[in-house]
Amino acid sequence: TDLTIEEAFVAITEHNRALASKDTFSSEPLRLVYRASNVQNMRFVDTPGIIANKGTGQDNRESIKQILRDTMKKPNSKLCVLVEPKEFSTNAIIDFCDETFKGKEDWKADSIVIMSKFDKQLEDSRSGSKANKFFGEYHDVGIYPYLAITPTLDREDLDPDQLFEMRKKLLQEATSKEEEKFEAWISGHARYRETDPDDPKLSAEVSSRIGFSVAKDKMREVMLLDTATRLPEVLRSIREELSKCRCERETLEGKRQFRDPNYLKRKVGDLLQCACKRVGEYLDGDLEAAVKFPGSLMDLDDELDQEEDSEWAGRTLGSAATVEDEEKWRDLIQTLIEREDGLPDYVYAEKKYIGGKQFQRATKLMKTAMLESFPNVGAMKEYVASGAGYLQGGLQRENWERATLSIVRTTSKTAMHPGINFFIKHTGAIFRNLFLVALKNVRELPETNHLFEICPGMESFVTNQFDDMVWSLMETAADSIHLAIEPYYSCLDPNLPNFRPPEPEGNEDDEEEVTAESFVSRLRSMFTMKLDDGMTKQFLRDRGRERAAEKRRFLEEKRASMINDEEEDEIIKSAFQYLLSLHEFIETILNFQVNYCLYNEFKERLESFSRVVSDSDWSNMLPHDESLDAMIEELDSKIEGLKGSLDSVNKMQMKF
Numbered sequence: 001t002d003l004t005i006e007e008a009f010v011a012i013t014e015h016n017r018a019l020a021s022k023d024t025f026s027s028e029p030l031r032l033v034y035r036a037s038n039v040q041n042m043r044f045v046d047t048p049g050i051i052a053n054k055g056t057g058q059d060n061r062e063s064i065k066q067i068l069r070d071t072m073k074k075p076n077s078k079l080c081v082l083v084e085p086k087e088f089s090t091n092a093i094i095d096f097c098d099e100t101f102k103g104k105e106d107w108k109a110d111s112i113v114i115m116s117k118f119d120k121q122l123e124d125s126r127s128g129s130k131a132n133k134f135f136g137e138y139h140d141v142g143i144y145p146y147l148a149i150t151p152t153l154d155r156e157d158l159d160p161d162q163l164f165e166m167r168k169k170l171l172q173e174a175t176s177k178e179e180e181k182f183e184a185w186i187s188g189h190a191r192y193r194e195t196d197p198d199d200p201k202l203s204a205e206v207s208s209r210i211g212f213s214v215a216k217d218k219m220r221e222v223m224l225l226d227t228a229t230r231l232p233e234v235l236r237s238i239r240e241e242l243s244k245c246r247c248e249r250e251t252l253e254g255k256r257q258f259r260d261p262n263y264l265k266r267k268v269g270d271l272l273q274c275a276c277k278r279v280g281e282y283l284d285g286d287l288e289a290a291v292k293f294p295g296s297l298m299d300l301d302d303e304l305d306q307e308e309d310s311e312w313a314g315r316t317l318g319s320a321a322t323v324e325d326e327e328k329w330r331d332l333i334q335t336l337i338e339r340e341d342g343l344p345d346y347v348y349a350e351k352k353y354i355g356g357k358q359f360q361r362a363t364k365l366m367k368t369a370m371l372e373s374f375p376n377v378g379a380m381k382e383y384v385a386s387g388a389g390y391l392q393g394g395l396q397r398e399n400w401e402r403a404t405l406s407i408v409r410t411t412s413k414t415a416m417h418p419g420i421n422f423f424i425k426h427t428g429a430i431f432r433n434l435f436l437v438a439l440k441n442v443r444e445l446p447e448t449n450h451l452f453e454i455c456p457g458m459e460s461f462v463t464n465q466f467d468d469m470v471w472s473l474m475e476t477a478a479d480s481i482h483l484a485i486e487p488y489y490s491c492l493d494p495n496l497p498n499f500r501p502p503e504p505e506g507n508e509d510d511e512e513e514v515t516a517e518s519f520v521s522r523l524r525s526m527f528t529m530k531l532d533d534g535m536t537k538q539f540l541r542d543r544g545r546e547r548a549a550e551k552r553r554f555l556e557e558k559r560a561s562m563i564n565d566e567e568e569d570e571i572i573k574s575a576f577q578y579l580l581s582l583h584e585f586i587e588t589i590l591n592f593q594v595n596y597c598l599y600n601e602f603k604e605r606l607e608s609f610s611r612v613v614s615d616s617d618w619s620n621m622l623p624h625d626e627s628l629d630a631m632i633e634e635l636d637s638k639i640e641g642l643k644g645s646l647d648s649v650n651k652m653q654m655k656f
Contacts, residue, residue: 010160065100079111085121088137115145146215149178242642249635265614272610278438282355297352307429320482325418366423375411407575412489477597494554499581
């Protein structure tokens, strides 16, 4: 890099001599970049000699043809063909081009032909008629060569430095010597016409193309014309490159600002606050998000797949249920989905939702699966007698209530706790997806669209932080909900709402129904009167006395000395009736628990999440980049150059 012209000449000469010494041919290009502010952007491709260039004993002309074809396929390429001053019919270079490009029409339109070393042809073209005849064969096929006389060295086996000086001297003298010889040639034509007045003058097609300077002007004209036709494209390209550089500079400038961890914290905190606000809106209901991100809407199958693929699907959540229990619950749900009648319509499994509706559907699924997981209480009949025991507390009779409680406890644990764990994990997966959607939403905002590029590890970092927050929420919610449910099956309460034990045959006692109707009637009559504090408190005191005095039957008092089949059936029926009422009651409790411990708690933690993440250690998020300032400085220079180019091209377009 940064070579002088002499150094570049020496390097290329030595490279070519090394190849020649190995008697080999290389199709690998040798690139030389020359930068100047007063020239057009262009590229010259000097292809190898194309007549008898052979290496390692083989003809390399096919390789040279491929180099030519590949070069000319590039946009805006023009071909400069150097031919020897030979008759058209014997000019092998023309034939070679025809073979390479499959005929003249495919190459001559984009070509300039220069007949070099024309001094060899001067004598044979000493008159206008001879010269016109010589060039006529070329003109007949649409080829109009430019004539050039280039001086050559007597010997090339010199040191590169000496060779450079000799070539340099030749170039300095080339124009004047060429003009000398061409003037002598034209003068010779004039003298010939003095002896033969009928001899024609040199044709305009030839006389207008004499001298390398004329060929050079033509090449410049072709390039300028090509530039003129491509000016709109060039302008667009420069503007795009300028815009790209400005965006890149903005990104680098942002990285420079983000070297300050406090600045980074503040910016990330703002971004997360916006993302968490979006999640809250999704939960409350956001039709705009559903329309804007249709790909983020999920049916139940999508949610279940997402939960099963989540990192916490295989993690133990609390002690109330094992991972294996949860896996059985997943299998149960899959069985429900695949059965002929499928899940109940009210679950809306095929509907695509985003936000709070997903949580609501998850609760419906949990309750539906709980009903299906309800154990077969009748299968426990053979164990009832063992559960009733004998002589508990010194009383010589079996304890039917103890057996009933054992049935209630065993079935409730099996039917509820794994389902609660699965529901919490299902909900956690929903919350995580909403956060990812919110990040995608926020990422489209103008003030944050570069933040993720500036901080490539940020998205992964904040997502991991969010996962930790959600898992902590799930653990707390699991502990709270399991603990809240357990007391309801830890003991038996005959006064459980909606519980009516099976009546013995022939017993038509409807006292409880009468009492209930009396309470409802009095409650209805209260609302027809104007309520005051004294009236409401008196009503509640009366209701309390009534409930305390109520007599509720639970299990049959008359029992055989040793439990029999009929009595076991009675215990099973009572336990089943109690379980139905208990589970119906617990479902109501669950509504409050999941709403409070999971849904509302998640919303509260969202409000503080951005602050918690901002308080994390950000010092390692962006390692110090010492080259940043240099890159910005280089971009500034490039931007200034592009602005200058844009101005120049605009002026050029106005001239054209």
